Amino acid sequence: MAQTLVLSFAFRMNVRSRVMKNIKEFPEKEIAIYEGALELVAKYGFHGTSMSLLTKEANVSTGTVYHYFSSKDDLMKKMYCYYRSKVEAHVSSQLDGEKEYKQRFYSRWKTLYLYYTQNPRVLQFFEQFINSPYNQERSPHHFTGAYFTFLKEGVDNNYLKPAKPEIYVAMYMGSVIMASKINVFGSILLDEEDRELLINKLWYGMADI
Amino acid sequence: MAQTLVLSFAFRMNVRSRVMKNIKEFPEKEIAIYEGALELVAKYGFHGTSMSLLTKEANVSTGTVYHYFSSKDDLMKKMYCYYRSKVEAHVSSQLDGEKEYKQRFYSRWKTLYLYYTQNPRVLQFFEQFINSPYNQERSPHHFTGAYFTFLKEGVDNNYLKPAKPEIYVAMYMGSVIMASKINVFGSILLDEEDRELLINKLWYGMADI
Amino acid sequence: MAQTLVLSFAFRMNVRSRVMKNIKEFPEKEIAIYEGALELVAKYGFHGTSMSLLTKEANVSTGTVYHYFSSKDDLMKKMYCYYRSKVEAHVSSQLDGEKEYKQRFYSRWKTLYLYYTQNPRVLQFFEQFINSPYNQERSPHHFTGAYFTFLKEGVDNNYLKPAKPEIYVAMYMGSVIMASKINVFGSILLDEEDRELLINKLWYGMADI
Amino acid sequence: MAQTLVLSFAFRMNVRSRVMKNIKEFPEKEIAIYEGALELVAKYGFHGTSMSLLTKEANVSTGTVYHYFSSKDDLMKKMYCYYRSKVEAHVSSQLDGEKEYKQRFYSRWKTLYLYYTQNPRVLQFFEQFINSPYNQERSPHHFTGAYFTFLKEGVDNNYLKPAKPEIYVAMYMGSVIMASKINVFGSILLDEEDRELLINKLWYGMADI
DNA sequence: GATGAATGAGCTTTCATTCAT
DNA sequence: AATGAATGAAAGCTCATTCAT
DSSP states (O other): OHHHHHHHHHHHHHHHHHHHHTOOOOOHHHHHHHHHHHHHHHHHHHHHOOHHHHHHHHTOOHHHHHHHOSSHHHHHHHHHHHHHHHHHHHHHHTTTTOOOHHHHHHHHHHHHHHHHHHSHHHHHHHHHHHTSTTOTTOOSSSOTTHHHHHHHHHHHTTSBOSSOHHHHHHHHHHHHHHHHHHHHHHOOOOOHHHHHHHHHHHHHHHBOO | OHHHHHHHHHHHHHHHHHHHHTOOOOOHHHHHHHHHHHHHHHHHHHHHOOHHHHHHHHTOOHHHHHHHOSSHHHHHHHHHHHHHHHHHHHHHHTTTTOOOHHHHHHHHHHHHHHHHHHSHHHHHHHHHHHTSTTOTTOOSSSOTTHHHHHHHHHHHTTSBOSSOHHHHHHHHHHHHHHHHHHHHHHOOOOOHHHHHHHHHHHHHHHBOO | OHHHHHHHHHHHHHHHHHHHHTOOOOOHHHHHHHHHHHHHHHHHHHHHOOHHHHHHHHTOOHHHHHHHOSSHHHHHHHHHHHHHHHHHHHHHHTTTTOOOHHHHHHHHHHHHHHHHHHSHHHHHHHHHHHTSTTOTTOOSSTTHHHHHHHHHHHHHTTSBOSSOHHHHHHHHHHHHHHHHHHHHHHOOOOOHHHHHHHHHHHHHHHBOO | OHHHHHHHHHHHHHHHHHHHHTOOOOOHHHHHHHHHHHHHHHHHHHHHOOHHHHHHHHTOOHHHHHHHOSSHHHHHHHHHHHHHHHHHHHHHHHTTTOOOHHHHHHHHHHHHHHHHHHSHHHHHHHHHHHTSTTOTTOOSSSOTTHHHHHHHHHHHTTSBOSSOHHHHHHHHHHHHHHHHHHHHHHOOOOOHHHHHHHHHHHHHHHBOO
C-alpha cells in the first residue's frame, strides 16, 4: 500500500515534469540511435556515418533502426528536430521569470553560446545539417523561428533601432555561432568577461539608446 | 624589332601580373573539374556528388579526374584551396589604393558579401567544406588569415576598442556569412542601404569613437 | 521416450564425429563461395576471378561475399585454409589402422597423388596460391607440417637413411606434385604400375635398407 | 689505328660470343622492362604488376612499353621466353666438355638448383607463370623440352632403369624445384654435401646400377 | 519489438591501352 | 623511338534497405 503510494507519486511527478518542460518521451533505443549518430556525424560527417557503423555505435540491430525510422533521411530529419527541441527547451528553461528585453538579449546569447561550447557535437551536427541537402526548408541557421521572433519583438517595441529584423539576425546569430565555432574548432575560449564585452558591442550597435 | 619589343613587353607584363597577383595557372581540365564539382556540391552536397556525375558535368573521363587528383578527398581539399585563393584574389583586387581603416572596414565586408551573394555556390561549398571532416585544419571560417590580421591591425592601432581580435572576428565574419546565407537560402536581399546600416552598427559597436 | 533416446544418441554421434574428425561446420553460402571460386581460379587464375564473376558462379550477391569475407584477399586466404584442411582430412582418413612405416610411405604418396589427379582444380588453386603474394607465410608446399613430420619420423626411427628431413621433403613432395601436374596439365596418367615404380625408386633411394 | 684495331677486335669478340652462346641481343629499354617486371612480379604477383607501376620501376613511358610489346599478355609471354633462354644458356654453358651421363645427371641438377637459389625472383616468376592462365602450352614445369630429352636419353641408353621418362621428370624436376623453393621461401639452404646426398639418392633410385 | 543475413545498385578507384605530340 | 595525358570499361567494395525468424 505504502509502495503503491510512492509509485503513484513518482508517476505523477514524472508526468508533471514532462508536461511542464513540454518534452516528448522517447523510447530508450531511439535515444541510443540519436546519441550514436551524433557521435558519428561529428567524427565522420554525414557521408561517413553509415548505417552499419551506427548499429555498432548505438548497439542496436539494423532492423531496429528501420523500426524507428523509415530511412536514413528520415532519421537525420528527426534527429535534427530532436536536438533542436532539446536546445530550445534548454534556452527556454534558462529564461524563467526574466522580464526586461535587454536582460533577455544578453541572456539568450550567452545561454546559446554556453550550450554549443559545452555540447560541441550538437553544434557540429547542426552546422552540417543546415548546409546539407537534408535541410529542405533551406533555413540558414538553427533557429528559424524563436530568435527571429525575439529580435523582431525588439524592433517592434523600439528596444532596437528601426531596421529589418534580418539585419539583427545576421549580427546576433552570426556572432553566437561564429564565436562558438571559434571555440569548438580553435580551442579559443571567450571567458565571461569577453562574452560580456561582445554582447555589449552588439547591444551598443543595435539598441535604441 | 619593334614587334619583338612589344612581344617582349607583353611577355614581361604577363609574367609580372601573374607574379603580382600570385595566381597559379591551372590546366584547362583541372578547372573544368573544379567548376563541375562546384555546381554539383551546391546542388547535391558532398555525398551526392558522385564521381560518375562529376565526369558527366565536367565532360572528362574518370581517368582524367584521377590523373589530376589522387582521390575524391584530395579533389575536395584542392578545390577548397582553389576557390579560397580566387575569393582572396578578388577581395584584394578591390582594395587597391584604399587607405583609411574605416573605409577598408566597410569595403571588405561589402566586397565579401557581394561576392558570396553573386556566387552563392562558392558560399555553399565553403560552408559544407568548413563543417565537414575534410576540413582538417579545423578552421572555423573561410578566411583564417586575412580577416583576422585585418581586425587585429584595427585593435593594435586603436581604430577598434581594445579587445581580443577573436571577438571582432566573431562579429564581423559571423555577420557577413550569416547575412549572405540569409540571402542565398532565404532569397531576402539586403539592399545597399541595409548593408550600410548593418556595417554602421558593427562599426558603432566595435570602433573606438 | 525411446524416440528421445534415439535423438539424443544421434545428437551425440553427430557432435562426436565432428569432434573426432575435427571438421568445422561451414555456412552453406560460405561453401558455395569456396566452390565457385575454386572453379574460377582454376579456369581464369586469380586475376581473372573477379567478384562479379564469382557472385554469378556461386549464386550469391556481392554483399553476401563481403558478409563472410572482409576482402578478396581474405577470401583467398580462408579458401586456402578450407581446402588444405579438406585434403588433410582426406589423407588422414585413408591412413586408419595402417601401422608399418614403409606402407604408410607408399600409401601417403598415392593418396595425395590420387586426390590431386581426381581434384585437379584443388591442385591448380594450391599451386597458384603458394606462388602468389597471398601466401604470406611463404610456405613452399602444401603440407609443411604433416608430411615434414612424417618424413622426420622416418629419419628419427631409422626407417630412412640419416639426412636432413628437408632433403626428403624435396624428393617426396616434389615428385608427388610434379607427377600430379604432369597428369593434370599433360593428360599423361601414370597408371597403378607406374606409380608403384616411382615410389619404389623413392623408397630405394631414401630407405635404410 | 691501334685504337681501331682494339675496337674492331672487341666488336668481333662480341659478335662471336653472341653467336657462340646463341644469345639474341635485346634493346636496352626492352631489357629494362624485363628486369623491372621481374622485380615487381616477385614482389606483387602478376595481378599486382600494373603497367603504371612497371613504367616507374623500369623508368620508361607507357608508350615505350607498347612500342616493344603489343599487350601485357605479350610482355609476359616474351618475358618468360627471355628468362628461360637465359637459364638455358646458363645451364648449357656449365656443361661444356662433360661427357659421362652420370656426371651430367649430377651437374644439371646442381646447376639449376644454384641458379634458382641465386636468382630467386626468376624462380618465383617461373612458378607464377607456369601456374597461371598465361601458360597456354600447359607445361607443368619450366623446361618442357631440354630436361625431358636428357632423361629420355638416359632411359634409351640404359643409363637409367627402364620406365616412362615422365616418372623421372617427376622425380628429377620435382626435387630440384621443391628444393629451390624450400631455400627461397624457407631460407633453408642445402649445402654442397646435402645437395650431393640428394642427387645420390635420386641416382641410386633411378640409375641402372 | 528486435535481430542480422542477404541483397544489389551504385560507389570510388584502377588499369590496360590509345594517340597526338 | 619516346612521351605521358587521356580514356572508359571493369574492378573491388560499400551501404541503405528488406525480410524471414
